[in-house]
Amino acid sequence: MPELPEVETIRRDAQKTLIGLKILGAQILDHKPVLGQDKEIENLKAVIKAVRRRGKILIIDLDQNRSLIIHLKMTGQFVFQSQKSKVKGQNLKAKVKSKIPELAGGHFEIGSLEVPNKFTRLIFNLNHGKLYFNDLRKFGWVRLVATNKIENLKEIKNLGVEPLTPQFSLKVFKEIIKRRPKKPVKMLLLDQALISGIGNIYSSEALFWAKINPIRLAGSLNQKEIKALHKAINKVLKEGIATGGSSENTYVDLFGEKGAYLKKEVVYRREGNRCPRHCGGIVKRIKQGGRSSFFCSQCQK
16 A cells, blocks of 8 residues: 555655646546546546645645545556656556456556556546546545545544654654553554554564564553654655655556665565574564564564
């Protein structure tokens, strides 16, 4: 699932590229991802004014008090193709469990990312190009709402503090941990109602840098460990943004390019390897809340 760095990468690209462009309507190829009235999306005529992000949700502000809310969920893509250039082909692999014959076996080769493709669900026609919403699993969604009502949407108002902002201070982080002392620290980091935007990749990496075992209860952390974890969260999220995000499965940026963060990962998907700290430990993989957690069995206490 695209996490904060992936959605922020798309947001920054969109802020530089899409502002001032006009939406001239849309083609709905699959109605499932569209929440609300289809005709409102199909007949949409609007100017793109700004692009924001809240947690893992992308917000495109339009004129006339309207905004598009986009959640990529597990396998969503939001790709722009201008009239002058085509999206570069990328060989992407998705790890999925599905009853659909073509997706059976746990792996599916999407192949070259040309748009539109058979996973394109929605196309926004612009005055200078097109925006494609692709989604293999069809869990993602797009919604048109009044801009002044965004903060009242349950998907937005229930989100926790935003990392990489002044609001996510060490003091606030300590208060969050104090409120959930019996929650495993890995699950605390994944709880979007407490801290928004952190997912499985960056929580595993942050806990490694802070030398904290993911199964530890949040209330067991001492002040030094809390400070180290707060610092590590900011570190891995900033690195994720700087490298364009993590293309574990289907994620690409606004221009169809893969992110490079997974070239920097230290424990995520590294089970069986020796600890990169050379402490003598081996990276292990365990299940927590249906997710895989990766950690060094020796130096993460």
